[in-house]
Amino acid sequence: MTMSPEPSGTVPDTAIYDRRESAVRSYARSMPRQFGRAEGVWMHDDQGGRYLDFLSGCSTLNYGHNHPILKQALLDYISADGIAHGLDLHTGAKQGFLTAFEDLILTPRGLDYRAMFTGPTGTNAVEAAIKLARKITGRELVIAFTNGFHGMTLGALACTGNAAKRGGAGVPLSHVAHEPYDGYYGPDVDTADLLEQRLADPSSGLDAPAAILVETVQGEGGLNAASPEWLRRIADIAKSHGALLIVDDIQAGCGRTGGFFSFEAMGFIPDIVTLAKSLSGMGLPFALTLLRPELDQWSPGEHNGTFRGNNHAFVTATAALRHFWSTEEFHRDIERRSQLLESRLLRIAAEHGFEARGRGMMRGINLGSGELAATVTAACFDAGLIIETSGAHDEVIKVLAPLVIDDAVLGIGLDILETKIREAAENNYAVAAE
Amino acid sequence: MTMSPEPSGTVPDTAIYDRRESAVRSYARSMPRQFGRAEGVWMHDDQGGRYLDFLSGCSTLNYGHNHPILKQALLDYISADGIAHGLDLHTGAKQGFLTAFEDLILTPRGLDYRAMFTGPTGTNAVEAAIKLARKITGRELVIAFTNGFHGMTLGALACTGNAAKRGGAGVPLSHVAHEPYDGYYGPDVDTADLLEQRLADPSSGLDAPAAILVETVQGEGGLNAASPEWLRRIADIAKSHGALLIVDDIQAGCGRTGGFFSFEAMGFIPDIVTLAKSLSGMGLPFALTLLRPELDQWSPGEHNGTFRGNNHAFVTATAALRHFWSTEEFHRDIERRSQLLESRLLRIAAEHGFEARGRGMMRGINLGSGELAATVTAACFDAGLIIETSGAHDEVIKVLAPLVIDDAVLGIGLDILETKIREAAENNYAVAAE
Amino acid sequence: MTMSPEPSGTVPDTAIYDRRESAVRSYARSMPRQFGRAEGVWMHDDQGGRYLDFLSGCSTLNYGHNHPILKQALLDYISADGIAHGLDLHTGAKQGFLTAFEDLILTPRGLDYRAMFTGPTGTNAVEAAIKLARKITGRELVIAFTNGFHGMTLGALACTGNAAKRGGAGVPLSHVAHEPYDGYYGPDVDTADLLEQRLADPSSGLDAPAAILVETVQGEGGLNAASPEWLRRIADIAKSHGALLIVDDIQAGCGRTGGFFSFEAMGFIPDIVTLAKSLSGMGLPFALTLLRPELDQWSPGEHNGTFRGNNHAFVTATAALRHFWSTEEFHRDIERRSQLLESRLLRIAAEHGFEARGRGMMRGINLGSGELAATVTAACFDAGLIIETSGAHDEVIKVLAPLVIDDAVLGIGLDILETKIREAAENNYAVAAE
Amino acid sequence: MTMSPEPSGTVPDTAIYDRRESAVRSYARSMPRQFGRAEGVWMHDDQGGRYLDFLSGCSTLNYGHNHPILKQALLDYISADGIAHGLDLHTGAKQGFLTAFEDLILTPRGLDYRAMFTGPTGTNAVEAAIKLARKITGRELVIAFTNGFHGMTLGALACTGNAAKRGGAGVPLSHVAHEPYDGYYGPDVDTADLLEQRLADPSSGLDAPAAILVETVQGEGGLNAASPEWLRRIADIAKSHGALLIVDDIQAGCGRTGGFFSFEAMGFIPDIVTLAKSLSGMGLPFALTLLRPELDQWSPGEHNGTFRGNNHAFVTATAALRHFWSTEEFHRDIERRSQLLESRLLRIAAEHGFEARGRGMMRGINLGSGELAATVTAACFDAGLIIETSGAHDEVIKVLAPLVIDDAVLGIGLDILETKIREAAENNYAVAAE
Numbered sequence A, B, C, D: 001m002t003m004s005p006e007p008s009g010t011v012p013d014t015a016i017y018d019r020r021e022s023a024v025r026s027y028a029r030s031m032p033r034q035f036g037r038a039e040g041v042w043m044h045d046d047q048g049g050r051y052l053d054f055l056s057g058c059s060t061l062n063y064g065h066n067h068p069i070l071k072q073a074l075l076d077y078i079s080a081d082g083i084a085h086g087l088d089l090h091t092g093a094k095q096g097f098l099t100a101f102e103d104l105i106l107t108p109r110g111l112d113y114r115a116m117f118t119g120p121t122g123t124n125a126v127e128a129a130i131k132l133a134r135k136i137t138g139r140e141l142v143i144a145f146t147n148g149f150h151g152m153t154l155g156a157l158a159c160t161g162n163a164a165k166r167g168g169a170g171v172p173l174s175h176v177a178h179e180p181y182d183g184y185y186g187p188d189v190d191t192a193d194l195l196e197q198r199l200a201d202p203s204s205g206l207d208a209p210a211a212i213l214v215e216t217v218q219g220e221g222g223l224n225a226a227s228p229e230w231l232r233r234i235a236d237i238a239k240s241h242g243a244l245l246i247v248d249d250i251q252a253g254c255g256r257t258g259g260f261f262s263f264e265a266m267g268f269i270p271d272i273v274t275l276a277k278s279l280s281g282m283g284l285p286f287a288l289t290l291l292r293p294e295l296d297q298w299s300p301g302e303h304n305g306t307f308r309g310n311n312h313a314f315v316t317a318t319a320a321l322r323h324f325w326s327t328e329e330f331h332r333d334i335e336r337r338s339q340l341l342e343s344r345l346l347r348i349a350a351e352h353g354f355e356a357r358g359r360g361m362m363r364g365i366n367l368g369s370g371e372l373a374a375t376v377t378a379a380c381f382d383a384g385l386i387i388e389t390s391g392a393h394d395e396v397i398k399v400l401a402p403l404v405i406d407d408a409v410l411g412i413g414l415d416i417l418e419t420k421i422r423e424a425a426e427n428n429y430a431v432a433a434e
Helices: A015-020 A068-079 A092-109 A122-137 A163-167 A191-200 A228-240 A311-324 A329-350 A369-382 A406-431 B015-020 B068-079 B092-109 B122-137 B154-158 B163-167 B190-199 B228-240 B310-326 B329-352 B370-382 B407-433 C015-020 C068-079 C092-109 C122-137 C164-168 C191-200 C228-240 C309-325 C331-352 C370-382 C407-432 D016-018 D068-079 D091-111 D120-138 D163-167 D191-198 D229-238 D311-324 D331-352 D370-382 D405-434
Strands: A036-040 A042-045 A052-054 A114-116 A141-145 A175-178 A208-212 A244-248 A272-275 A288-291 A355-359 A362-366 A388-392 A396-399 B036-038 B043-044 B050-053 B112-114 B139-146 B176-179 B209-214 B245-249 B272-275 B288-291 B355-360 B361-366 B388-390 B396-399 C034-039 C041-044 C050-053 C114-116 C141-145 C176-179 C209-214 C244-248 C272-275 C288-291 C355-361 C362-366 C388-389 C395-400 D034-039 D042-045 D050-052 D114-116 D141-145 D176-179 D209-214 D244-248 D271-275 D288-291 D356-357 D362-366 D389-392 D396-399
Touching: A015 B092, A015 B112, A036 B092, A052 A406, A068 A311, A068 B068, A092 B015, A092 B036, A122 A141, A122 A208, A122 A244, A122 A272, A122 B122, A141 A288, A175 A191, A175 D034, A191 A228, A208 A228, A228 A244, A228 B388, A311 D288, A329 A362, A329 A406, A329 B288, A355 B190, A369 A388, A369 A396, A369 A406, A369 C164, A396 A406, B050 B407, B050 C362, B050 D311, B068 B310, B092 D114, B122 B139, B122 B154, B122 B209, B122 B272, B122 B288, B139 B154, B154 B163, B176 B190, B190 B228, B209 B228, B228 B245, B329 B355, B329 B361, B329 B407, B370 B388, B370 B396, B370 B407, B396 B407, C015 D091, C015 D114, C050 C407, C068 D068, C092 C141, C092 C309, C092 D016, C092 D034, C114 D016, C122 C141, C122 C209, C122 C244, C122 C272, C122 C288, C141 D229, C176 C191, C191 C228, C191 D034, C228 C244, C331 C362, C331 C407, C370 C388, C370 C395, C370 C407, C370 D362, C395 C407, D050 D405, D091 D311, D120 D141, D120 D209, D120 D244, D120 D271, D120 D288, D191 D229, D209 D229, D229 D244, D331 D356, D331 D362, D370 D389, D370 D396, D370 D405, D396 D405
Parallel strands: A141 A175, A141 A208, A208 A244, A244 A272, B139 B176, B139 B209, B209 B245, B245 B272, C141 C176, C141 C209, C209 C244, C244 C272, D141 D176, D141 D209, D209 D244, D244 D271
Antiparallel strands: A036 A042, A042 A052, A114 A288, A272 A288, A355 A362, A362 A396, A388 A396, B036 B043, B043 B050, B112 B288, B272 B288, B355 B361, B361 B396, B388 B396, C034 C041, C041 C050, C114 C288, C272 C288, C355 C362, C362 C395, C388 C395, D034 D042, D042 D050, D114 D288, D271 D288, D356 D362, D362 D396, D389 D396
């Protein structure tokens, strides 16, 4: 196996982008290639370069690019003039998805949810979740957490912690309080205790919340993984204070941290769950808000949208559920790869005094410096590895390889990462020593 | 040609929907069939019924269902492992779209815009537009209009007029004022004058606006069509008061009212334009915010999202642009069909004293009563015609046939509509006379 | 009678003000004297100047400065160690006020209100009123009017129309919509119709209101007087849409427009009334929110404050009620002076093509230009007449003489005003003619 | 000396209150007497009862009721027809106050502030302070603290922690975050560290603040006294993050905690200070916002109000400054009485395992139970001692005796308190033991 990106001096003609695409584009800046074809863990640029994808569309491509089974299902559906767009009408594609989701996901896990097909973006699923929580409780405040990331539309953006994203709102972001996530104040402070104290205190200034909105692992926030104990505490606190617990499983769900849901086997059941990213399995826009049936108090059309219920995505999602989640095999594969990944990252981190973070196949290394991390990811890209950063200062390199990656290929990617971290770290020491 | 829906007593097994789909679903209630296949203007249910589609996914399917050219382009792309999901990386598919959009849409119309690929929903495009306007002006207030509809996420929902939708927010909707649309207070009151007076008055309580957000024809609001004169006034008012003019062309654009943009040849150029619905041409999730280049003051990633830049949609959108918008033929077809539609609707309206409304292929009849309109659309559905209502009281029957509809088929659908309106109106009179 | 202000070149030592008083001070700039003593309609500066007061503390001194009966009552109370500050405890002074208010104001007018002693500022009375309306209705929106003025604290400021005042908030002002006041769009547009249409339309974007907050005559907004018919319509609209009607009678009440309440004999009864300014009768801080008894759903202390219930003000207010409102004489005096004032203002206005405005003893002349009005008021001041402007552009000269002013003295003040308007107008014409 | 309240069975005729005063009244419920006369530390009811005042109008009467020197100054001023109400015109009374404030308060302490005379309520002074901070910084967020109390108008109420007060708003309270006060999470957690960490973290969700608003001792919040070290840290944090430091000294200032300002000698200087309550010295409505001169960026009239600049209050405040603050004697008296108070409270607290709290003459005992505290204060009232509670659960009995109280009389009041606490505690044990 070889990876052969073009020499870094050769860039495609990007005049059309400069002329016609908004300056808001971001990834295209650090990966200045034009891509065309992709399959499995590989992306190909237009100049013959091949890249190993350790970004996976920020966990949108857990089953890799254009998985052949999903791809074939979609080709068959389109060829047969299957309905592409049907608003929220009943379609065979939707029936297929709901049936598979019930049979393969809900029933085996003893979960009882209803599916709300929101506009096909994660932010829309979050908006629907917090709307519903506010409607049901008659309260306005949503408690979110430091470093949380939940989307860019106004309601979800208010729940997002990142200052640069928040600043884009142009209006003050209201009706949300950010409380410290697990471990935020270090290992000696139990932040669930702090939250409990404030909610129990009628003079704390923290209003009674409609919902507590939490990620079990914060992807954009720096791969902070909350402990199951802390999450159970948060679930208990929500319940005892009359708030709904919303787990935003958009990045951590669909197998990324092991199970289909990131909170499986943790001893609590959220009231509402949001899913998106890898749900379609092939990277198609698709989002879902799951509700406990007794919370399904929506009026018809109360939250609607043109693209709710993407039938192409129903088809690929159904194929993905049937292929990957009918047996325990995929889950076991993820577990094995997670351990491989964890041990490699721990070793790399230990070598340089860095910190390994995360859970399952959602892990990374905190380099302590956004500048250093950017150096590493740029070097990786030059070496044919697509990998990105997250965290408040973009200081955490995150490994979001497709879950279906071959163990050996995973190892090759990690070799590149290890080498580039070592080079950057040594160069850093050398500079510091001068 | 025959239409043969199943007898209305036969309904599919909808137990899975009752069990697993949220009560928020709406269209499935008035059209209780399960659909499978669709091509052109026809939708097919699972029981052999065929329906003429006068809804077109609320103007999302202007080129009909599964147009063969678009379909083939997509099949080819998928078969070749074209990238489905690439965040906002440069891809050949994106390059193709931007180039076609520049060549076939912008340049011929003398327009200079940059494209911002937002999350693939109309509401997200609107959120991006108003964020940007607020950022650039340093002001918070957005002026929207009575009966306007702009989406369901918190920022866009605040711009939406409908009380039932607004009530779903669960928090007060702020930073938006709704001013009267063209004709809102009847033909004798020029609402542009009213707006001008309030903005010119430093004691009116109407804060200086960041943007004026307007639809040229209000689709969900009841097919109210603003006059070009009024729209020019609004454009002038925006300019003179330091506000950006945002045209929400999500429903009225992409040929629905004649030109690619609904505001073509009206004598003003918006600062920002939002597009979605029919942009992909095949009903795939896709949204776009167009900005004048000097307004493109976004920081990289300041408004981001997982599914911004849907490559499948790039492919079909490019095919649609190249097929339909390379020559004047499609435009001429729309014009001809619009006149046919207009004359039929005027005749029907005149017969019963109702009011015809709209512009281009975005027209309807105000029956003055939501109950009556519901009776008519239900009867149409039973006769094999899918058609829906809009307006504050759902009192306006809207004809949103695919723009590619054969003139004769358009006539057949209108025959059904005419008959069902007559029957309902006569029954109404009879009841009233008793 | 002579008025003898100091030559305008002689100004007091204002170094302490420049050094220690905030730049927010305003009246001291246009009237650069230091005042010491005042009685009745006269104010005296420290340099022997005497001024006729046509401002009356913006209608706070309806009974003139230091009215001897009120003054003696207060001296007696203080001499006897009457409680000055008693939080909201029962005091003899409060009992006296409540009894007089019931006997002389409420009972004769057939009104049934409870008195809420808020913090002793008008803005606080307004805040209490809108809080209560929101609490009772469970709605957030307050409808206020163009050119309305209701105070400077955040809740009341949101109801105020003036852009310069609003801009001071530093945060967007929310939960209030400003609708056009009576006559705002000229004589041909009935703005009550416009409001009715918008509230009746579920798609207008105007949320269901908690309250409609209105001044019967807009003092700060330019002496716009709503017609009784329009006010009755507004009262009906409030009732039919489940909103409370709040009359802000802070400036127009206490006899300024004739009766004790400005809305007397107009055929409607507000749900809530706010009073302040002239309520104490001697210019002492005092404010009151009157509620229909069935609306008195406050919890104890739910809206509190240190200075609610100013006992000195109870004493002077009681003396004022007993002296002025026990018989019809004062009311008749106001009526007579109002007619005198009206006829003089109409004559002055007619001479120059200006517009006379207002009602009762709350009248003025719209000069159409803030610059011209400032020239006139400055010239009046130099001639010994204290008079000020209001309106969106400070273009309306307002005559707010004490209600107790002797008819002859009123005439003398109006003579000065007439002369200074004539001089300024002629000078204006002369300049324009050059 | 004897105290002789009427037998508790004799209550005044309160029919007028039931009929005409709003249910919002609070103190009158726990002290069901009608009061008439008061001097020094004594209040007299209409039935001959005499009460020792350990409430002092919640620290509004630091110099006692109707202090003879203040009273005489006011009588002289009124008798001479001194201007009672002059809007914000220069008056001799204002000049006198500003001069005394400069000479006796600012200059000796090396402080350079400008005085903004806001509406005469504490809440108005706070509103002005946060408006200015938002205007100057261009930011919206104000950081306030758990258990903080800052007023009832919408802007100040958002800064107040108490849930019952907040609930009265009827709209969500925005643009304020409540952070933990000194000691909130117990002695082992330095809450200044927590705040510092959150502000330094660009992904914490805590927006950059316009101001940090803090009380040095939280009066209503339960007599929590922040340490000087913590307050210095907060001052440093404000400075380093570009926020203004606002000390709300409305209750703790004017000598209550020792110096004229509560923050004297603590090693930091606030950017803005609010004063009210005891500022007039005689309980008259009066409020003041002090600004560093470079922050005095108000436009004329940008924050105005009818009663800003209460001339009666200027007169009594000036007399109070000259009488009490010209020498060190008063300060020394307060120090001595504070020690007496502290030692007595420590002894009482120690006897029952309760906790003594506070600083200077602003101290109390936390009984751990609102019910127990209410029993004690009711028993005190029956014994002729007016005393109240504060804290999240009204569990802290607060001793707010006039600062001028004779040491022996202070002792007598504390004897009553000690006895009633002992009786209630013993009764509690007895009940618990049954």
